[in-house]
Amino acid sequence: MKTIQVELAEKRYPIHIGSGLFEKLPQFLEGIGWGRERRLMLVADSHVSPLYAERVLKPLEQAGFTVGQITHPAGEESKSLHTLERLVEDCIRFGLDRSGAVLALGGGVTGDLAGFLAASYMRGIPFIQLPTTLLAHDSSVGGKVGVNHPLGKNMIGAFHQPAMVVFDTDVLKTLPEREILSGCAEVVKHALIWDASFADWLMEHHRQLMALEPEVTAEAIERGCRVKAAVVSQDEKESGIRAILNYGHTIGHALESVSGYGAFTHGEAVAVGMAGAALLGEALGTATEVFPFTRELLAAFRLPTHLSPVWAEEELLAAMKRDKKAKKGAYTFVLPTGIGSVVLQHGVEEAAIREVLARLRGGESR
Ligand SMILES: NC(=O)c1ccc[n+]([C@@H]2O[C@H](COP(=O)([O-])OP(=O)(O)OC[C@H]3O[C@@H](n4cnc5c(N)ncnc54)[C@H](O)[C@@H]3O)[C@@H](O)[C@H]2O)c1
Ligand SMILES: [Zn+2]
Incomplete structure (x- = not known):
């Protein structure tokens, strides 16, 4: 134990x-x-x-x-x-x-x-x-x-x-397989926002985790909980740093909202969101070359990193604006600064988000 x-x-x-x-x-x-x-x-x-x-x-x-x-x-x-x-x-x-x-x-x-x-x-x-x-x-x-x-x-x-x-x-x-993979997305999130060595470890052990091999599963849960506990202990009521736990959730929640909760598991939507955040970070210059590793890690867990054209851009943007984290109508994103570190960015330009949504739809992210 x-x-x-x-x-x-x-x-x-x-x-x-x-x-x-x-x-x-x-x-x-x-x-x-x-x-x-x-x-x-x-x-x-x-x-x-x-x-x-x-x-x-x-x-x-x-x-x-x-x-x-x-x-x-x-x-x-x-x-x-x-x-x-x-x-x-x-x-x-x-x-x-x-x-x-x-x-x-x-x-x-x-x-x-x-x-x-x-x-x-x-x-x-x-x-x-x-x-x-x-x-x-x-x-x-x-x-x-x-x-x-x-x-x-x-x-x-x-x-x-x-x-x-x-x-x-x-x-x-x-647990149904899709729910296991959905949980893997939040494990990946904890690694990507906080701990590059955890991200590498997940890449090495993804098969064992997806198969719920007991030792690996317990370690993944422990390391994920440690990240969550560390962040929450610094900012219990989310006046600052706790918001980084929403990595991938701006686009993820929007996708869940427009698809009517159920088309995607929470983890699937967050996976697409993390791919989007990685692309956005690269576009805005907060990080370089985080997208290829992010995509590879998510794909290893059979999680989606692209967006079907079914989900209309205007609706996604409207949903992002309604997000609880949005301040005065501006878009707020958690963006990568590298693998294992992120930054909270307010006032992200709509044009940059549109660009990322287009790239998520294109072959680029597949
Ligand atoms: N409070 C927070 O900080 C926080 C963080 C992340 C997500 N959430 C919330 O968590 C919810 C999603 O959680 P979830 O993915 O666990 O969904 P869930 O609780 O609906 O569980 C997913 C499915 O698995 C079934 N299930 C659960 N345990 C099982 C088991 N051991 N064996 C077989 N079936 C089992 C459930 O009945 C359900 O059908 C969302 O509402 C989300 O908003 C909250
Ligand atoms: Zn979540």
């Missing part, structure tokens, strides 16, 4: 990564001082619940904890106020009070939704992240929780740090 501590100004919490960890949950709870008087509510989606809820419930119940259970429909649509209201109702009926806590068992959808439930229920109760997707090595760390509004993704939310993250890597075995 590997353990990373997330160090924040007023709080620190552990991330445990390894095989068979759900069995050890009672010890982990003890480790953070949680006693049996604390009622727990386990939240999972309709795919994850039948697969893994028992694995979490059993050891806890055997250790004398009282655990309720809620299952919400799988899919991004569940990250909604409507689902949240239902969850709140179930918590009230279960008798969860301010001494209770939430266990978020699932991918980023459940983590964000159940995390926001914890942030808002009775003005905030603690929660634990139990990630079950590779992508969730990213979403479970850092305390951003929330739901979508029909007019925009993640429009309603909070910063609410988990009390602990327990990543039992055994659960990844049942």
Whole structure:
């Protein structure tokens, strides 16, 4: 087992990564001082619940904890106020009070939704992240929780740090292949923004990671979490450097938005976005020759680096302008300064973005 501590100004919490960890949950709870008087509510989606809820419930119940259970429909649509209201109702009926806590068992959808439930229920109760997707090595760390509004993704939310993250890597075995690759995109992102040696290591080990070879998978998750933890500990509420975690997300979110959430996995959209950011960085002179390596690394993970002409340029640009990070209508991008380092750039000219979108459509990026 590997353990990373997330160090924040007023709080620190552990991330445990390894095989068979759900069995050890009672010890982990003890480790953070949680006693049996604390009622727990386990939240999972309709795919994850039948697969893994028992694995979490059993050891806890055997250790004398009282655990309720809620299952919400799988899919991004569940990250909604409507689902949240239902969850709140179930918590009230279960008798969860301010001494209770939430266990978020699932991918980023459940983590964000159940995390926001914890942030808002009775003005905030603690929660634990139990990630079950590779992508969730990213979403479970850092305390951003929330739901979508029909007019925009993640429009309603909070910063609410988990009390602990327990990543039992055994659960990844049942993950659909496309979801594994989607998670690889965020692993690649963490390497590209922070750690060139991690990027080289990923290039060397991409096959083992895609095949979920246990040692390599645990190391990739650990190194990805270390990057996330390092960035978040410097800027918990995103007043500055934390924005670099959005590398590839300006174009990525726009693509998700115009394609109607579902045509692309989050990781696929971010992969196209990272290819675009690399091209844009080269065009604007923040970096040279980052695109070939970026494309090669993404392609190794069978992630897309080009844009189909189906997605109209005007719509993509309009979506980028609506991005939460956009300031006063100007385009904001995280741009590479090399492999393993990036810079936040405000006021990027529209002409440069149009040029990059055209190059992403052309044969150049294939
Ligand atoms: N809070 C953050 O910092 C942050 C960061 C990145 C992404 N996100 C959010 O994360 C969400 C995407 O997360 P995701 O890709 O994990 O999606 P997800 O939670 O929808 O999981 C993807 C699919 O895999 C299924 N699944 C999950 N675990 C499984 C397992 N072990 N075996 C079989 N099937 C399994 C799910 O039911 C779902 O169908 C988005 O809503 C995004 O906005 C949040
Ligand atoms: Zn992301």
